[in-house]
Amino acid sequence: xxxxxxxxxxxxxxxxxxxxxxxxxxxxxxxxxxxxxxxxxxxxxxxxxxxxxxxxxxxxxxxxxxxxxxxxxxxxxxxxxxxxxxxxxxxxxxxxxxxxxxxxxxxxxxxxxxxxxxxxxxxxxxxxxxxxxxxxxxxxxxxxxxxxxxxxxxxxxxxxxxxxxxxxxxxxxxxxxxxxxxxxxxxxxxxxxxxxxxxxxxxxxxxxxxxxxxxxxxxxxxxxxxxxxxxxxxxxxxxxxxxxxxxxxxxxxxxxxxxxxxxxxxxxxxxxxxxxxxxxxxxxxxxxxxxxxxxxxxxxxxxxxxxxxxxxxxxxxxxxxxxxxxxxxxxxxxxxxxxxxxxxxxxxxxxxxxxxxxxxxxxxxxxxxxxxxxxxxxxxxxxxxxxxxxxxxxxxxxxxxxxxxxxxxxxxxxxxxxxxxxxxxxxxxxxxxxxxxxxxxxxxx
Amino acid sequence: xxxxxxxxxxxxxxxxxxxxxxxxxxxxxxxxxxxxxxxxxxxxxxxxxxxxxxxxxxxxxxxxxxxxxxxxxxxxxxxxxxxxxxxxxxxxxxxxxxxxxxx
Numbered sequence: 155x156x157x158x159x160x161x162x163x164x165x166x167x168x169x170x171x172x173x174x175x176x177x178x179x180x181x182x183x184x185x186x187x188x189x190x191x192x193x194x195x196x197x198x199x200x201x202x203x204x205x206x207x208x209x210x211x212x213x214x215x216x217x218x219x220x221x222x223x224x225x226x227x228x229x230x231x232x233x234x235x236x237x238x239x240x241x242x243x244x245x246x247x248x249x250x251x252x253x254x255x256x257x258x259x260x261x262x263x264x265x266x267x268x269x270x271x272x273x274x275x276x277x278x279x280x281x282x283x284x285x286x287x288x289x290x291x292x293x294x295x296x297x298x299x300x301x302x303x304x305x306x307x308x309x310x311x312x313x314x315x316x317x318x319x320x321x322x323x324x325x326x327x328x329x330x331x332x333x334x335x336x337x338x339x340x341x342x343x344x345x346x347x348x349x350x351x352x353x354x355x356x357x358x359x360x361x362x363x364x365x366x367x368x369x370x371x372x373x374x375x376x377x378x379x380x381x382x383x384x385x386x387x388x389x390x391x392x393x394x395x396x397x398x399x400x401x402x403x404x405x406x407x408x409x410x411x412x413x414x415x416x417x418x419x420x421x422x423x424x425x426x427x428x429x430x431x432x433x434x435x436x437x438x439x440x441x442x443x444x445x446x447x448x449x450x451x452x453x454x455x456x457x458x459x460x461x462x463x464x465x466x467x468x469x470x471x472x473x474x475x476x477x478x479x480x481x482x483x484x485x486x487x488x489x490x491x492x493x494x495x496x497x498x499x500x501x502x503x504x505x506x507x508x509x510x511x512x513x514x515x516x517x518x519x520x521x522x523x524x525x526x527x528x529x530x531x532x533x534x535x536x537x538x539x540x541x542x543x544x545x546x547x548x549x550x551x552x553x554x555x556x557x558x559x560x561x562x563x564x565x566x567x568x569x570x571x572x573x574x575x576x577x578x579x580x581x582x583x584x585x586x587x588x589x590x591x592x593x594x595x596x597x598x599x
Numbered sequence: 600x601x602x603x604x605x606x607x608x609x610x611x612x613x614x615x616x617x618x619x620x621x622x623x624x625x626x627x628x629x630x631x632x633x634x635x636x637x638x639x640x641x642x643x644x645x646x647x648x649x650x651x652x653x654x655x656x657x658x659x660x661x662x663x664x665x666x667x668x669x670x671x672x673x674x675x676x677x678x679x680x681x682x683x684x685x686x687x688x689x690x691x692x693x694x695x696x697x698x699x700x701x702x
Contacts, residue, residue: 414622414661414663416609418620418622418658418665419618419620421611422618425656437658439658439661440660472678510680520682520683521688523646541680577677579675580614
């Protein structure tokens, strides 16, 4: 059988849409995959769904579908995405409406549900992986509990003829593994093949991060045409080996170096990349350029899956207030430090019991912790002060204290910005895969 | 010379754990990188992070090291008060490490 061409249409929720349209129109793809769901995103989406039963899917779904559906034409690539977020059914219905509006008939859209396990997990004795203790012992109401489902339900949707598959929380690589399982008829216990398919998914799931995005370092790692960065294409063989490439005429670069960086991105033990379908093993992977913007990836493997699924739990943790103000010219750094001293004293004397504070000078010690001493004093500094509080009102007071530096702080401070944000904490636990029952809903335009 | 002269790097995050790769541009420099970039040196170089356990995985076919830095993200991406909550800047910070060897 010929190789399968899979493109990436998005590597995160806010990703650029133009490269996806380009791939849909002229990529000659079999599949276009959009990965849009970060850990925290689904908890926020769950909150949106509670406020409105028709909400809770990816905020860019409508814009993406309106741009990509006409570009893909009648026989364009099938689309797989987790843009369903907390509400795959509503996402599918929205896509159906858009297709009809655009005059597209006969488009089959599938929603994969069942990842929402809040009812089973809330108040349970399941152990929290990061902190120890149990879900019940967390003592806070959960906003969301979503299991990372594997490729199986997506394969079922493709077998039912779906042109578009919309999931909620699925393991990112599974969005890519599923089309491979479907196209090549891989057995769901052929661990080396599932490991190789997972490798392809892992390399592809962050979109531009393998085509030269998040990579350029002028003078050391130069990348041409970043403004027109193209998204990646994987040409995958039935044995799971693949070539990573991109469309001619797009910016960026696919090189051994871009592929190696992405191979290890967010990986801990390369020999044990835990997934719902397989424990993938990247330790023997070989990466070899075989032409301009063409890199062959082989040597992936895998072994039997664990039988448990990771569940991501969202809860309201706290609120953070933050303010920033700039100082410039002679003595900028000294005035910035004085501003921080004033803030610390005011916060210490405040009746509000702040849980944690952090003050720093952006441009001096905000990221490297003051580990390197600058040869010259900074000409411009930006004071950043943040504090964690229980309520939004308390957090707001910290941001207000930064604004008050205008009239009550050092000379010539300018450009105050203030922010208060609700902190959704994320923890995880494991549940037996048998306790998760994915379901499929199919509709046609 | 600096590690930046012979290697490149990318940081990833999962919860309160950061992972940082160190990848040789040329395989000729791989033995030097493997010998020089130890967990101990990394801990000293990133002292302000107060990292917990550091794991190092070696990928000789790729000429790459993968470091897993436990507790490096001040409570994790979603909770941290840090400006760079993901620790995305760490890869560049690591390349600033001094390496003794043929320049």
